[in-house]
Amino acid sequence: MTAPGPTAALPAIPKLATGIAGFDFIAQGGLPAGRTTLVSGTAGSAKTVFAAQFLAEGVRRHGDSGVFVTFEEAADDIRRNMESLHWPIAAWEAAGRWAFVDASPVAGDDGPIAGDFDLGGLLARIENAVRRTGARRVSLDSVATVFARFADHATVRAELLRITQALRTMGVTSVITAERTQEYGDIARFGVEEFVTDNVVILRNVLEGERRRRTIEILKFRGAPHGKGEYPFTIIPGEGLVVIPLSAIELQQHSSDVRITSGNPELDRMCGGGFFRDSIILVSGATGTGKTLMTAEFLNAGVASGERCLVFAFEESREQLMRNARGWGVDFRSAEAAGLLRLSCEYPEVMGLEDHLIRLKSEIDAFAPQRIAVDSLSALERISSPRGFREFVIGLTSFVKHRQVAGLFTSTTPSLLGGDSVTDAHISSITDSIILLRYVEIFGEMRRGATVLKMRGSMHEKQIREFTIDGTGMHIGRAFSNVQGILAGRPRQLSASELDRLGTLFADE
Amino acid sequence: MAERDGEGALRPPVVLQLFVTGQTPRSLRALANLRRICDARLPGRYELRVVDVLERPQVAEEARVLATPTLIRLSPQPSRRVIGDLSDERRVVDGLELDGAVGTTHPSFP
Numbered sequence: 001m002t003a004p005g006p007t008a009a010l011p012a013i014p015k016l017a018t019g020i021a022g023f024d025f026i027a028q029g030g031l032p033a034g035r036t037t038l039v040s041g042t043a044g045s046a047k048t049v050f051a052a053q054f055l056a057e058g059v060r061r062h063g064d065s066g067v068f069v070t071f072e073e074a075a076d077d078i079r080r081n082m083e084s085l086h087w088p089i090a091a092w093e094a095a096g097r098w099a100f101v102d103a104s105p106v107a108g109d110d111g112p113i114a115g116d117f118d119l120g121g122l123l124a125r126i127e128n129a130v131r132r133t134g135a136r137r138v139s140l141d142s143v144a145t146v147f148a149r150f151a152d153h154a155t156v157r158a159e160l161l162r163i164t165q166a167l168r169t170m171g172v173t174s175v176i177t178a179e180r181t182q183e184y185g186d187i188a189r190f191g192v193e194e195f196v197t198d199n200v201v202i203l204r205n206v207l208e209g210e211r212r213r214r215t216i217e218i219l220k221f222r223g224a225p226h227g228k229g230e231y232p233f234t235i236i237p238g239e240g241l242v243v244i245p246l247s248a249i250e251l252q253q254h255s256s257d258v259r260i261t262s263g264n265p266e267l268d269r270m271c272g273g274g275f276f277r278d279s280i281i282l283v284s285g286a287t288g289t290g291k292t293l294m295t296a297e298f299l300n301a302g303v304a305s306g307e308r309c310l311v312f313a314f315e316e317s318r319e320q321l322m323r324n325a326r327g328w329g330v331d332f333r334s335a336e337a338a339g340l341l342r343l344s345c346e347y348p349e350v351m352g353l354e355d356h357l358i359r360l361k362s363e364i365d366a367f368a369p370q371r372i373a374v375d376s377l378s379a380l381e382r383i384s385s386p387r388g389f390r391e392f393v394i395g396l397t398s399f400v401k402h403r404q405v406a407g408l409f410t411s412t413t414p415s416l417l418g419g420d421s422v423t424d425a426h427i428s429s430i431t432d433s434i435i436l437l438r439y440v441e442i443f444g445e446m447r448r449g450a451t452v453l454k455m456r457g458s459m460h461e462k463q464i465r466e467f468t469i470d471g472t473g474m475h476i477g478r479a480f481s482n483v484q485g486i487l488a489g490r491p492r493q494l495s496a497s498e499l500d501r502l503g504t505l506f507a508d509e
Numbered sequence: 510m511a512e513r514d515g516e517g518a519l520r521p522p523v524v525l526q527l528f529v530t531g532q533t534p535r536s537l538r539a540l541a542n543l544r545r546i547c548d549a550r551l552p553g554r555y556e557l558r559v560v561d562v563l564e565r566p567q568v569a570e571e572a573r574v575l576a577t578p579t580l581i582r583l584s585p586q587p588s589r590r591v592i593g594d595l596s597d598e599r600r601v602v603d604g605l606e607l608d609g610a611v612g613t614t615h616p617s618f619p
Contacts, residue, residue, distance in 0.1 A: 106573050106590075114600035115539070115593030120530030120577035121562050121569045128566035150576065150592075 013224040016136075016173045019057025020050070022243030026227035027218060031199065036164045036174045037221075038196040040188040041203030046214065046235060047177040049085070050203065051139035052078065053240040054175050055098060056087045058137045065097045065133040067172075069126055071145040075100035086238045099129040103146075110149060117152075119159035123166055130170055138172045144179035147190040161195035187219070198222035204230065208385040211352070216243055232391055234354035242358055244395050257457070260371075260406055261305075263297030266476035267435075270452050270461040275433065278404045279456070280397045282377075282427065284411045285437030289448055290467070291410040292316070293474055294435070295373045296325045296332075298408045303335040307370035312360060313345045314379035321345070328473045342367050353384040353392045361399055369405060376410040377427070393427045432456040440466070440491045442483060449486055450476060523547075523555040524584040525605075530577040531563050535594050539578035542595035550607050580605070 015029030024030045031037050031054075041047045055066030070078055078100070079089045092098035103122055130138065143160060150156050160176075167174045176196055178188035183204050187193040193200065200219040205212055215230035233243040259274035262281075268274040275281055283291050295311065302309040313321055321343055325332045335341035344363055351359070364372060374396075381389050393409075400407045409431070434453040439446055451464040463479035464486050480486060482494045527543060529536035540559065547555045562569040562577060572581060582589040582605045591604035602608055 101570070102573060103575055104573075109590070110576065110579075110592055111590035112597075112600040112604045113592045114598075114604065115542070115596035116535055117576045117578065117593045118530065118535070119575055121528055121574035121579060122576075124530065124562035124566040125570050125574075128570065146575075 013221075015224065017062065018054050019061040020053055020241050020243065021239065022231070022233070022245050023216070023241070025245045026216070026231050026243060027221070028225050028227065031173055031175070032221055032224050033173050034168060034171055035199055036167055036176055036196050037199035037201055038176050038178060038188065038193060039201045039203065040178045040180050040192070042180050042183060042205060045203040045205040046233075046241060047203060048073070048078070048081075048141050049235060049241055050201075051141040051175050051177050052082050052087070052089075053085075055137050055139055056082070056085075056089075056240070059092050059097045060087075064136040065099075066137040066139065067099050067101060067126065067129040067133060067135045069101040069103055069122075069138065069140040071103045071140070072142055074104045075102040084237055085240045087240075096133055099133045099135070101125045101129050105145070105149060113150070113152065117150075117155065119146075119156070119163065122159075123163050126163065127166065127170065130172060136172055138167055138174040140174065140176045142177040142179060143192055144189055153190060157191065157195055160192075164196055208388065211383075211385060211388070213385065213388055214354070216241075232354050232388070234352065234358060236355070236358065244354060244357060244391075261301045262294075263299070263301030264294070264474055264476065266465075267294075267450070267474075270450075270463075270465065270476070271433065271455055272458040272460045275406055275408075276457065277406060278401050279432035280400065280407045280409065280430070281433040281435065282409050282411055282431040283435045283437065284413060286413050286439060289437035289439060290450075290469055290474055291412070291437060292321075292324060292375055293328055293469060294437070295375050295408055295410060296328055296330045297473055299332075299341065299371060299373055300325075300330045300335075302371040303338075303340045306340070308340055308342075308367060309335070309371045309373070310342045310344065310364060310367050310369035311373040311375065312363075313343060313375050314348050315376055316345070318343050318345050327471065328469070329471060330473070342369070348379050348383045353380060353388050356380065357392050357395050360396060364399070364403065364405070371406050371408070372400060374407070374409045376412050378410075378412045390427065390430075393430055397430050436487065438464075438486055440464075440480060440483065440486050442491060442493060449480055451487075521585060523551055523582065523605075523607075524558070525555060526558045526560060526572070526581045526583055528560045528562055528569055528572070528574045528577050528579045528581075531561060536561075536578060538596065539580075539594040542598070542601070543580065546595070546598055546601055546607070550602070582606075 014033045015027065015031065016033040017024050017030040039047055039050050052068065055068055058064035058066050068078065082089055089098055126138065129135065146156055146160070147153055178192040180186060180188050183206050187200060199221050202217045202219055204215045206215070214233050216233050217230045218226040227245065231243055231245055233241055236242055258277040260277055261274050262268050262271065283294050285291050299309040299311060322332050332341060332343065336343065377393065380392065384392065397407065433455050436451050436453050438449045440449045448467050449464045450467050452460040465476050465479050467474055467476040483491050484494060485492045527539065529539060543557065560568050562574065576592045578594055580591045580595065589605050591601055595601050
């Protein structure tokens with residue numbers, strides 16, 4: 001990926017693409033080439049995976065050899081642990097593409113310190129391994145162990161500084177991992193940042209609302225641009241670390257003024273001529289108001305015009321979806337047989353939200369649809385923290401818009417009448433259009449109303465229209481003329497005298 | 510503890526390996542300190558192998574040496590290690606267990 005950035009005029013330090021998915025994007029090209037980057041994190045924050053993946057992607061994608069200096073785990077343990085990520089480290093070693101410098105504690109110990117020492121042995125071994133493999137990348141994981149081994153911390157600090165200088169002289173790009181004790185506090189233990197000051201990356205593994213949320217932040221790249229703030233990431237078997245660049249992709253969207261049909265002519269009219277080609281539509285309503293029906297009609301219209309449609313269902317199984325659609329006269333089965341429709345059903349709880357996002361993205365990439373639907377977003381909300389959910393929606397919407405795909409997302413409001421939805425509050429500003437479906441109680445009868453609350457970039461109808469549902473779908477009728485308080489959940493019939501009074505309220509004198 | 514068996518030369522020799530980085534003052538100091546200690550405590554009974562990690566990094570790799578100078582007692586087993594320029598004689602003697610079974614008690618040493 002290339003590095004978009006405002007610093008094109010400055011002679012920025014060249015970057016080395018790591019190959020870690022998403023990371024090079026937020027790093028605007030990769031790690032500063034020929035320099036050392038400190039990667040700091042608490043226990044369990046995936047420092048070792050980052051360090052190993054930096055080398056593995058070098059071997060796999062860029063033909064770069066790598067040297068892994070391990071201070072904590074024995075080389076054999078790392079080989080084994082990384083098998084779950086499908087990196088054939090032993091084979092790379094045999095091919096001279098990967099070398100370990102095993103600096104983990106030896107059986108017994110180093111013995112007493114009887115006078116001045118340096119880490120010349122370690123440096124000589126690293127230099128030898130780099131020479132032998134022609135390495136361009138070196139990872140050191142993790143230096144905290146060195147401090148634990150040698151009581152003389154001043155010497156260790158000075159020696160690690162000498163090693164980073166030697167790495168720079170050798171022209172390799174390197175990663176040094178270090179421990180931190182708190183997610184938000186000092187950069188690293190033992191003042192490691194004093195000798196690797198230029199480039200600092202922080203990995204976090206924060207407990208948020210009973211859920212672990214991993215984020216990566218580039219704290220600084222001296223003399224080189226990079227994305228700011230925390231970006232969520234996840235670890236996927238067979239891939240390793242995958243960073244999800246959220247705000248980074250948001251900026252690149254461009255909007256289309258091509259209209260597409262919603263699948264309902266009357267709804268199209270309410271929207272001022274249909275949905276926009278690359279817009280995100282949120283359909284919000286209580287359970288049973290017709291959200292899934294609106295989704296089905298949206299997909300059906302796509303299929304009818306030969307578009308590919310992909311639906312992510314989180315509340316119903318394939319069979320339920322098929323049956324529901326059939327009940328409204330929509331034939332999902334033959335659309336799927338024709339290869340124009342794909343139903344992807346998964347329970348929200350099977351994986352974390354970050355993993356869902358990555359799954360959604362890869363399915364969208366694989367199927368290349370023109371329309372997608374998510375039914376419902378609120379089902380996903382229950383497996384995440386508010387912040388994680390908002391990031392998920394931003395990540396998904398920007399990904400979808402980037403591909404010029406129309407997305408229809410549904411959101412279930414918790415109360416039957418009216419609708420205060422947490423989902424809506426979090427994402428209403430992200431979506432382009434909002435359609436509300438509401439129950440309206442009049443004279444002891446439940447009726448349904450629909451209104452277009454927002455239509456970015458277009459005029460739209462402001463009325464609340466009554467609609468009915470039957471075996472042929474959704475039928476939008478006339479506006480509720482003498483009822484008020486529908487959106488607030490307190491519909492009230494206006495009497496004739498009140499109507500008269502309202503009529504004169506804004507009349508000219 | 511058998512302080513003496515009368516025939517010290519019959520005991521197997523003590524094999525020591527000293528890892529240094531080039532001919533630095535610290536390397537030379539470590540070597541001089543080691544010879545002084547061994548000549549006093551293991552006269553004629555020790556074998557010293559010096560490894561320059563710059564010339565033979567592979568040997569340092571196999572012995573997993575980080576610090577230099579590092580002194581390893583290879584024999585008798587189990588092996589023992591001491592780190593530094595060996596200027597602290599007490600620690601060298603303790604670390605290599607030169608008192609007692611391995612070495613001979615130095616008369617001037619308390």
